[in-house]
Amino acid sequence: MARIRPKLALWKFASCDGCQLSLLDCEDELLTVAGEVEIAYFLEATRATVEGPYDLSLVEGSVTTPHDAMRIQEIRKKSRLLMTIGACATSGGIQALRNFADVREYAAIVYARPDYIQTLATSTAIAEHVKVDFELRGCPISTRQLVEVISAFLAGRKPQTPPHSVCVECKIAGNLCVMVGHGTPCLGPVTHAGCGALCPSYNRGCYGCYGPMETPNAPSLSAWLSKLGMDDDALKRVYRTFNANADAFRKESERHEG
């Protein structure tokens, strides 16, 4: 039975590819995904491409070059819905550390001929350049959430990706709170849920891979973290990882800049 399947495209910007690999990682669901949507543009999976426009564009990575900044405009034009996947695309990623430094200095250290490098001074989220219909958080994204978002897109419903704290996931899982119980610093109370409280489930503090939760109160958490022994430098660094450029984390790290 011939039916028209929605066309799905996957676009890469500055990133490690981990998030698009999450789609290939879907394993049990992968063939079903391929049956329900036409995978029209996904270079990591296949060289064969189909012309746009696309019904759903998944965008991985951040904008770090003048070429990227132009390319995302073109992609937006040929995408009915555009969804960003992962910390790079939603906040600028780990490479947004350049936003706190001089990227020319970095280039001079890394490249033999830095004058060959055409790069922007900042790494920025896709939403700073074009309208984004939905942002899926995580470094990397969760395959479970990716399947949920694609399922919701196909059904025309709202995806279930709650923006509350990681603490809610810990409590639902029955985890012991590592900060209260062990004194382990944890970003869970200010971090967006989605990972299923992966690190606290293994008695580690949360690293904030999913970026700020809906109403983060990072200054209050920092005050408590400093009681647990973290100094300003440690506090600055704890917020400057995969979501360093996310508003709440950036502001909080800047508050602890010496």
Place this chain on the structure above:
Amino acid sequence: MAAQMDGATAILTVEGLEALLQAIQAHGYRTIGPILQDQAILYGDVSSTNDLPRGWTDEQDGGRYRLMRRGDDALFGYSVGPHSWKKYLHAPKLRLWTAERRGDDISVAPEPQPDDRLAFIGVRACEIRAIEIQDRTLVGDLYADPHYKALRERALIVAVNCGQAGGTCFCASMQAGPRVKQGFDIALTELLDGDEHLFLVETGSDEGRVLMASIAHRAASEDEIEAAEGVIERTESSMGRDMRSDDLNELLMSNLEHPRWDEVATRCLTCANCTLVCPTCFCTSVEDVSDLTGERAERWRRWDSCFTMDFSYIHGGSVRASAKSRYRQWMTHKLATWIDQFGSSGCVGCGRCITWCPVGIDITEEVRAIRGCDASAEEPQ
């Protein structure tokens, strides 16, 4: 050797308690109680007294919990931990129904009701009170939660009178403990005196009496009954926190614009931990999910909290957008409007919301500040 148990008190040894656990299991119950896990005392399956946290205790304060060794072999020598029995009676996640589409047909199958028989071992007075409060909320009205009801009706409660008060305990202020007065099948008081390790036993139901009659025990002596009284009185007089509770409804509702709400909002993380560890908080959200093919859909219910934005989202946005309004909503509901709604306070003084707040916000301190007699009110943290 089985004696009659007609509200009389009996004595069990540790071996006797083991026999009681085995008898409960032989009656078809899954026995659940305190266990040592991840450096804390949590609730999990216990098959014998060897699974209980023998010789352990805890130290609790705002935002801080530490496990410690005791100098004896007490089996119940600690206060309540982060888990509460609502984890079993009012599950964190529950599928409500599954729908399947075959061609043009859609079939909807409700989740079958549970038929587990749960025996809770080591339930404290404040926890019994919390279960009674959830009974009122979840089955006490026209619309009863069938899952809760099914589990609750079959549950067996083996209570324990607390042998010590925790650093954040204030059950005495809320008239919820530490003495177990009702709502139990069997109630224990642990007696530790030198080498002697005994449990004074009271029965509170026919099933409790039948269970006790099935195992070897002896009658309690006057001295033992007195010793057990002493244990409870000592606990009652050593509460880590206290809170005047006779006027909370009027106090809070006449102070809805008190500056303390703004102050506490600067510390509150709106992370929801207080509500999720609270043994009486009952709020949930319902989520519908469908699979990739659209042939199968499920409706799930999961714990939610008045601290999340989605929880109070109605068209146009969240009704309680600020941290101030959400903290105020939680505290005034717990301590004040709960009384209007359900006829009792929603707080049992277990102290979980104080201990498990990641930044140690203390509900008793907040009440004191609003009362206006807190010297540290202007100096947070």
